[in-house]
Amino acid sequence: MNADENKMDRCVDSCLTCYRVCVKTAMSHCLEEGGDHVQPHHFRLMMGCAEMCRTAAHAMLVGVENHKFICGACAVLCDDCASSCEALDGMADCARTCRECADICEGMAA
Amino acid sequence: MNADENKMDRCVDSCLTCYRVCVKTAMSHCLEEGGDHVQPHHFRLMMGCAEMCRTAAHAMLVGVENHKFICGACAVLCDDCASSCEALDGMADCARTCRECADICEGMAA
Amino acid sequence: MNADENKMDRCVDSCLTCYRVCVKTAMSHCLEEGGDHVQPHHFRLMMGCAEMCRTAAHAMLVGVENHKFICGACAVLCDDCASSCEALDGMADCARTCRECADICEGMAA
Amino acid sequence: MNADENKMDRCVDSCLTCYRVCVKTAMSHCLEEGGDHVQPHHFRLMMGCAEMCRTAAHAMLVGVENHKFICGACAVLCDDCASSCEALDGMADCARTCRECADICEGMAA
Numbered sequence: 292m293n294a295d296e297n298k299m300d301r302c303v304d305s306c307l308t309c310y311r312v313c314v315k316t317a318m319s320h321c322l323e324e325g326g327d328h329v330q331p332h333h334f335r336l337m338m339g340c341a342e343m344c345r346t347a348a349h350a351m352l353v354g355v356e357n358h359k360f361i362c363g364a365c366a367v368l369c370d371d372c373a374s375s376c377e378a379l380d381g382m383a384d385c386a387r388t389c390r391e392c393a394d395i396c397e398g399m400a401a
Numbered sequence: 402m403n404a405d406e407n408k409m410d411r412c413v414d415s416c417l418t419c420y421r422v423c424v425k426t427a428m429s430h431c432l433e434e435g436g437d438h439v440q441p442h443h444f445r446l447m448m449g450c451a452e453m454c455r456t457a458a459h460a461m462l463v464g465v466e467n468h469k470f471i472c473g474a475c476a477v478l479c480d481d482c483a484s485s486c487e488a489l490d491g492m493a494d495c496a497r498t499c500r501e502c503a504d505i506c507e508g509m510a511a
Numbered sequence: 512m513n514a515d516e517n518k519m520d521r522c523v524d525s526c527l528t529c530y531r532v533c534v535k536t537a538m539s540h541c542l543e544e545g546g547d548h549v550q551p552h553h554f555r556l557m558m559g560c561a562e563m564c565r566t567a568a569h570a571m572l573v574g575v576e577n578h579k580f581i582c583g584a585c586a587v588l589c590d591d592c593a594s595s596c597e598a599l600d601g602m603a604d605c606a607r608t609c610r611e612c613a614d615i616c617e618g619m620a621a
Numbered sequence: 622m623n624a625d626e627n628k629m630d631r632c633v634d635s636c637l638t639c640y641r642v643c644v645k646t647a648m649s650h651c652l653e654e655g656g657d658h659v660q661p662h663h664f665r666l667m668m669g670c671a672e673m674c675r676t677a678a679h680a681m682l683v684g685v686e687n688h689k690f691i692c693g694a695c696a697v698l699c700d701d702c703a704s705s706c707e708a709l710d711g712m713a714d715c716a717r718t719c720r721e722c723a724d725i726c727e728g729m730a731a
Contacts (some may be wrong), residue, residue: 345456
């Protein structure tokens with residue numbers, strides 16, 4: 292792999308990790324905690340961020356030329372989700388994973 | 402439904418139709434024709450556009466606030482895919498569906 | 512289209528409708544109602560059924576030969592989800608959509 | 622994590638790896654080689670297997686109770702894809718990944 296392929300491969304890693312953490316956290320921690328953790332704004336962000344990360348990874352694996360627009364949209368969702376997680380108990384790992392993925396996706400989108 | 406919900410519902414319709422036409426056309430017409438129809442640039446666009454349309458629909462069904470960024474990325478992919486389809490035989494329906502979806506997604510992204 | 516293609520096309524219709532109704536209902540009605548509607552068992556079924564329906568449709572659009580196994584698994588999830596919906600207020604449409612999709616998927620799986 | 626959670630976590634790992642290898646191999650090696658590598662039967666299996674693996678992982682992350690039916694369908698697709706890969710040049714890694722995923726999914730489905 293060359294430098295560009297390595298960079299993209301790390302972005303795929305980050306997106307699949309963020310997808311996995313968001314789905315798992317929403318479907319176990321958030322549903323079991325209830326209350327603010329299942330408040331519509333927060334829960335929609337968790338599921339929307341997970342879907343967007345999964346698709347950004349897919350677009351890079353497929354090799355679509357304009358994946359930078361997809362990575363740009365993914366960075367927005369990841370940042371929104373991180374902010375929402377930071378306001379809740381027991382979501383620090385998810386918040387950090389989203390913030391890292393946002394940074395890496397912004398790097399791909401630039 | 403109010404006017405905004407109607408607009409979003411039509412965009413979900415358009416994205417799911419475009420997803421369906423792209424996957425079906427790629428996996429039947431393109432694979433059976435071979436030649437230019439399975440040229441990497443074209444085929445990657447078909448699969449990337451299908452995935453992005455499916456996810457734009459999903460984001461709107463989930464109700465993510467910043468879906469406009471996702472719809473914006475979807476419009477780019479749909480336009481790219483339409484242009485690629487227009488250069489090939491037997492792809493007029495797919496090209497038109499992609500172009501319509503691009504227009505509707507641009508309207509959501511604005 | 513011949514009879515087999517028509518049958519499969521109707522199954523794709525049913526799966527995409529069920530996917531759409533499950534995601535929309537979970538993310539609007541269930542999250543807004545709260546209480547039993549976001550109880551983990553029910554909510555996981557809603558999201559699992561939605562995903563399985565989306566993928567059964569995808570497998571048929573792709574034209575995978577052994578799609579009957581996927582449709583069989585989809586029928587199980589749709590029936591589980593319908594039963595869970597029937598026990599809650601305001602979920603009659605979702606329950607009926609899941610039950611119809613289960614029947615059509617069972618027909619494809621046979 | 623207890624023993625059951627560890628087993629499921631390994632199955633999620635295996636499914637996401639198989640998804641990733643199938644999409645990447647289809648969209649780079651197969652499209653670039655052409656010929657038998659884009660023959661409809663083979664290519665549909667590659668894309669169908671990838672989708673099924675991604676969804677089996679999703680169902681386990683969501684925590685759907687009847688995920689064993691989804692893992693069972695995934696094992697069938699992975700075995701079919703492995704056999705198709707074994708008949709082609711340069712697909713040994715993909716074939717092995719599919720065969721391993723089939724075994725692990727069969728273990729979850731039992």
